[in-house]
Amino acid sequence: MSTSDEKQVGYVYSEEYVDLCCKMPRLEDRARLVHHLIQAYNLVDKMKVARPKPASIEEICAFHSSDFVNTLQACHNFDMEDEITSEMTEYGLGYDCPLFPDVFSYASFVTGGTITAARLLTSRCCSIAINWFGGWHHAKRDMASGFCYCNDVVLGVLHLKTVFDKILYIDLDLHHGDGVEDAFLMTDKVFTLSFHKYAPGFFPGTGSISTIGKGKGQYYTLNIPLKDGITDQKYTDLFHEVFTNVMQAFQPNAVVCQFGADGLVEDPMRSFNLTSLSLGKCLSDILSYNLPTLCLGGGGYNFTNTAKCWCYLTSIILEQKLDTQIPEHQFFDRYGPDFELFLSPSNRSDTNESSYVKEIREKTLG
């Protein structure tokens, strides 16, 4: 394999895939904005584009129960007027995870997208693979949750484990990556590291610093619970310290990172005060180890800011400098009034007092 292949970056995309991702009611046209901004910055041509196939039932059942998958599949013609049955709610479908006519195609395609990306790494075709429309970290074996129908992250990690011995999973979404943590809580082959908001009544309510794994998996789960208002500097300093310690102790053979953008300033979740620069610095830290790396999306409900963020992360992966002005393209008008690629933090207060961060450091770094 030539060295150029080793640096090859895989990008999971097809027009059909983006169209399907835009059918999820809470995500409207986010996927279209993300892809078209990456395209507008001429980054797509610098990557190996991989068209995803929907994951098969068999592939999805490598993690999910067949009862759950059959119920989800049976919702494929669900119409907005249809009644939500008790069986649907039993599997988390209908409220936190709205039902819509193409829900099963959506869930199986997103899952197929992450498996396709993982295959680019296991086949050694690429060293970095991107599926910005995956990262649905809340779904459990038999429960949809938090806009997550199938847990594409778990299924991607399971595929990577067929080739790579030890996998580090990093979750940078605003929300705790509970579904992935649960799936690998008892194994020492997958280390799950999650930075997230942890507050009374905030979804999903898990992710305490005291959750460290169980059985053979004890000490292979690490949670960094944070409070509202955290800034780039504090977040990236903490990430760098914790991440380098985990890399030294665990020495993974591959890395999966979920870059949920709902911790960014101006996100409707109104929690953290991060800009794209913080996720960018975390990504640069990760890439500095030159390990096979799978990059996934996740939350992010200010769609233009999410597009700006993931486009910026794509440029870091490709080592391309971007113009700070959004280029003219089909969705240019959505980026007004400033048409700036980079975000500015707000002046909201940071409730992560120094004493709290010191306590987190002492409890996690020893």
Ligand SMILES: CN(c1ccc(C(=O)NO)cc1)S(=O)(=O)c1ccc(-c2ccccn2)s1
């Ligand atoms: C179902 N819930 C979620 C949704 C998404 C996430 C998430 O992004 N996880 O990473 C978590 C919980 S929830 O009850 O907290 C919400 C319902 C609607 C939400 C919302 C938030 C912003 C914009 C539109 N909708 S959050």
Ligand SMILES: [Zn+2]
């Ligand atoms: Zn989230």
